[in-house]
Amino acid sequence: MTPAPLALPTSAADWPAWFQERTQSELARASELVDGLRTAPPTQPVDVLRQWDRAAGHLGNAAAAGSLFGNVHPSDEVRDLADAAEQEAQRIGTAWGLDRELYDVLAAIGDSAVAHDPLAARLLAKVRDDFRRSGVDKDEATRARIAAIRERITEVDQEFSRVIRDDVRTVRVTPQQLAGMPDDWLAAHPVDDEGMVTVTTDYPDSVPVRMFTRDQDVRREVTIAFLDRGWPTTEPLLSELFALRHELATTVGYADWPSYDADVKMIGDGPAIPAFIERIVEAAEEPMRRDLAQLLERYRRDFPDATEVPSYDYNHYAELVRAERYDVDSQRVRTYFDFPKVRDGLLEVTGRLFGLRYERVDVPVWHEEVTVYEVVRDDERIGRIYLDLHPREGKYKHAAQFTLTDGVAGEQLPEGVLVCNFARGLMEHDHVVTLFHEFGHLLHHVLGGHGDWYRYAGVATEWDFVEAPSQMLEEWAWHADVLRTFATDAAGEPIPADLVAAMRAADDYGKGIYARTQMFYAAMSYWFHADRVLGEDAPDLTTRMVELQDRYAALPYLPGTHMFASFGHLGGYSSGYYTYMWSLVIAKDMFSAFDESDLFTPEVAQRYRDRVLVPGGAGDAADLVADFLGRPSSFDAYAAWLAR
Structure with missing residues (x-):
């Protein structure tokens, strides 16, 4: 029997009480299950693991509600309640991870007891690793300090996000x-x-x-x-956040935070991050120089003595290069991308690709502009999605997929929320690409939400893989045959194929600049954390940012600015911003399996859906990709794309 979706409040006045009841009941159920493990654990080892997994699922429900509604709800009261609920969920999770009595129950399970169930055995290995990384083996005073650090990390991270959101x-x-x-x-x-x-x-x-x-x-x-958004308020918050993370990592036995964070990712260890950055920097060197030469040539027509293009002029002059060299006028392009048609086209394209149907439903939501759809496969509802796609005061300022509920077969329907800030009318094509990208996360969440374990539900793979399915879906926003199904102008004429070809050629311009800019961000993400080993000798954030921009970025630093102050990825992604490019390497390789003359070939699309998206986190990402491609992933497709 398919579980029912979550029922949200029917009026604005009901939201505070509903939110408190929802989160408190989920936290209570989570605590009840964990208390049962301590006092009367099941006799079968797999059932012990299942009870632990269900407790984590209920805790995740509370944390997800806190994270989502703290970022999107119009009410200050609800956002405050949400922040508090997320903090409480984090506090409880930290306490579990430091609970030796609880650890003893789970650690008592021998490998042979779950050898017959590969997913249970995988979960047992991950649970042991979780406890090790939590510091459960430390003395009481150290465990108390770890708990305090984690609680403060949550508070600082929330405050960092709030400042950016409101500024x-x-x-x-x-x-x-x-x-x-x-x-x-x-x-x-x-x-x-x-x-x-x-x-x-x-x-x-x-x-x-x-x-x-x-x-x-x-x-x-x-x-x-x-x-300069967030400046100067966020600098002391970030400095404290990096110091806390460093203390946590070293307390539980790692050299620094990047080493701690990378230990559970595909990349494996912290020092591999700057090595990967340098590999991309080298691959992007010639494309960047080519891009900059074209940009400067155009810029010198207006500023003959210029030796570089300042960052505030980059977007404008890159647009002129595209218009003049590639005959792409972005204002003309915009006329084909009216938001309602783009949204409906996205649903049609992904439905056709993955064998899905989206049925719009009229249900209560937190804001009148949010639209809701049931996701249907083989005439069965498999999830619910919420699209919150336009800006408003007090709302998250970037683009992301948030979880409302993780899915487990027969117990809980996967429900996800797309949170973006697009125009209500005509869209830039870059924003169309972003919409496809973020929707890729939503599909991963829904399609991967039908296994037997919360631990593997949805986007539960290694963090440096999660962007790959979304980055691959961007390709469908660049294909003429796909775009012509929904990209039409005011007269109803579809976007011409020759214009799409010119757009793709123009998009190739700037790849080198883009790759180097991304490596600047990745280097900031890494070195802001790795520098903590220097203690008081660590450079201040502005000094370090300027140094890294000079070393890695294609565009010069704009004096007096502090971009890092609103670099929201320093929160959730911490030292792992490299993951975007790491994932892109994999995405380009996965896309090579598709035939560009027919991106809807059922055999390939269904194999990708069933072998990469549907398993969620039930396998290592490298194994899922190899299963789809029939070989291990390679750097070659990315290198060829960057060089062309």
Whole structure:
């Protein structure tokens, strides 16, 4: 029997009470199951593991509700309750990991007792590793300190996210300074009583302005405002966060935080991260130089004495290069990507690809712009998805998939939420690609949510693999035959194939710059954490950022700015931002299995769905990919893509 989806409150006034009841009941059930393991554990070893897994599932329900609604709910009261619930779930999870009595119950299970059940044996190995990494073997005083560190890490991380979420900066300009902006953007930004237009640092404002406005002063002002979000408030928060992580890692026996974090990822150990960064840097060197030469050549037509292109002019002049060299006018491209048609097209494309159907349902949600769909496969509901895709005050500022519930067969339906900040009208094609990307996470969550264990549900693979399925799905947003099914202009004419070909050629421009920019971010992510081994001798964050930008990035540092202050990935991704590029290497390799002349070939799409997405975390990512490809993953497809 298919489990029923979660029923959300029917009115705004009911949300606080509903949220408290939901999270408190889940936490209570989790604690009840764990108490039972201590006092009267099941007699069968597999049942012991299953009870532990179910306890973790209920704890995860509370943590997921806290994380989601703390980032999307319009009510300050609910967001505060959500933050508190997430903290409590983290506190309980930390206490479990440091509980020797509980550990003794689980550690007593011998390998031979679960050898007949490969998934149970896999879970047992992971549970043992979890306890080791938690510090359960330390003395009482050390375990108390570990608990305090973890609790404070959660608090600081939440505060970091809150500051970024709430710090929306504005630049006021005259209408004349917005020459070059699309008509629909101008219509959505009327002149105020003082004859000025307000531009915010939210993506639907700042991205088009930096790309299209011909006024360099406006581009500079908006870029500075965007880069300085969170500054100076978040710098002491980040410094404390990095110090806490370092203390935690060294306390449980690792050299530093990156070594601790990488231990459970595909990459294996911390020092492999800068080695991987250098490999990408080397592969991207020639493409970057080629990109920069074209960019500077165009820039010198307007600034003959320039020796480099400042970051605030990059988007605008990269757009000019694409328009002039590749005949791609992004304002024309936008006319084919009206948001409602893009959303519906995404559902049609992914439904056809993976054998799914999406049925829109009218159910209570937290905001009127959220749309809800049942995901149906073979006439059976297999999940529910929520699309929260437009910006508003107090909402998460980037793009991500959040969990509402993880799925386990017969017990709980997988439900996921897409949280983005797209324009309500015409979209840049880059944002269409982002929508496909994030929807890839949602599909992974739903399709992988039908096993027998919460531990393996959905996006439960190694963290440096989770982006690969999403990055691969981006390819469908670049294919003419796919785009023509939903990308139509106001007259209903589909996007021309020659325009899509030009868009793809233009997209190849800038890959080298992009790869090097990503490695700058990855280096910040790694070295901000690795530097903690230097103690008081560690460079301050701004100094280190400037050094790393000079070393790795294609574009120069903009003096006086502090991009790291709003680099939200320093929270959830910590030292692991490299994972985006690591995953992209795998994504390009997986995509090589598809025939670009027919991206909907059922045999390949279904094999990918069933061997990579459906298992969730039930196998190591490298094994899942090899099972799909028929060979181990290779760097070759990525290198060829970068060089072309």
